């Protein structure tokens with residue numbers, strides 16, 4: 001699997017989509033995602049670096065991994081203004097450029113919708129976490145009610161095309177449990193920017209830890 005992902009159109013429009021979302025509530029979600037974290041962090045699929053301004057001072061350093069070159073260039077620029085040291089690296093979730101047990105926190109925000117191989121990405125997050133480390137996640141997910149879920153499934157092929165491979169229908173809670181994480185905190189909510197529901201409204205913010213009974217994650221392949 002190549003480490004580079006190229007989505008030039010999405011990379012051009014995502015900053016605008018994100019600016020709209022942040023003006024309508026997602027800024028608060030980003031702060032909530034990162035509240036109370038400390039130590040060393042890997043942010044997986046960092047995009048434009050929209051989380052960087054919200055890292056709290058006890059964070060010693062952030063390694064931000066982003067496979068899309070145009071988004072990575074924006075993240076590199078954002079890193080210069082971050083309140084904590086941030087290093088931006090190429091790479092993808094399924095093969096993180098980090099040693100085993102090397103970080104205290106892994107951060108995934110709006111990225112498990114887009115990675116090609118969710119089980120491998122989560123196994124990688126487990127692999128790089130130190131014992132007792134934590135995964136912070138902020139994701140849009142499949143709807144729990146049948147009607148909205150059916151609409152998500154119908155729309156998904158088009159959404160994937162326009163959204164740089166983003167899926168509306170991922171069951172991220174189940175994927176976390178299947179990957180050997182224990183979910184310690186979770187807030188499920190509908191994100192309705194401007195008061196309007198949209199296909200990616202069903203959302204989660206939470207904290208999960210690798211279940212020690214299931215051992216350290218393994219590098220795939």
Ligand SMILES: C[S@@+](CC[C@H](N)C(=O)[O-])C[C@H]1O[C@@H](n2cnc3c(N)ncnc32)[C@H](O)[C@@H]1O
Pocket residue numbers: 005014018044045046047048049050051065066067068071091092093094108109110111114115116117165166
């Ligand atoms: C919707 S954007 C979210 C960006 C950022 N995390 C945020 O919160 O704004 C999805 C991101 O996932 C990245 N991505 C897609 N596939 C990936 C993969 N296999 N590994 C790592 N990142 C990936 C994209 O390049 C993009 O930056």
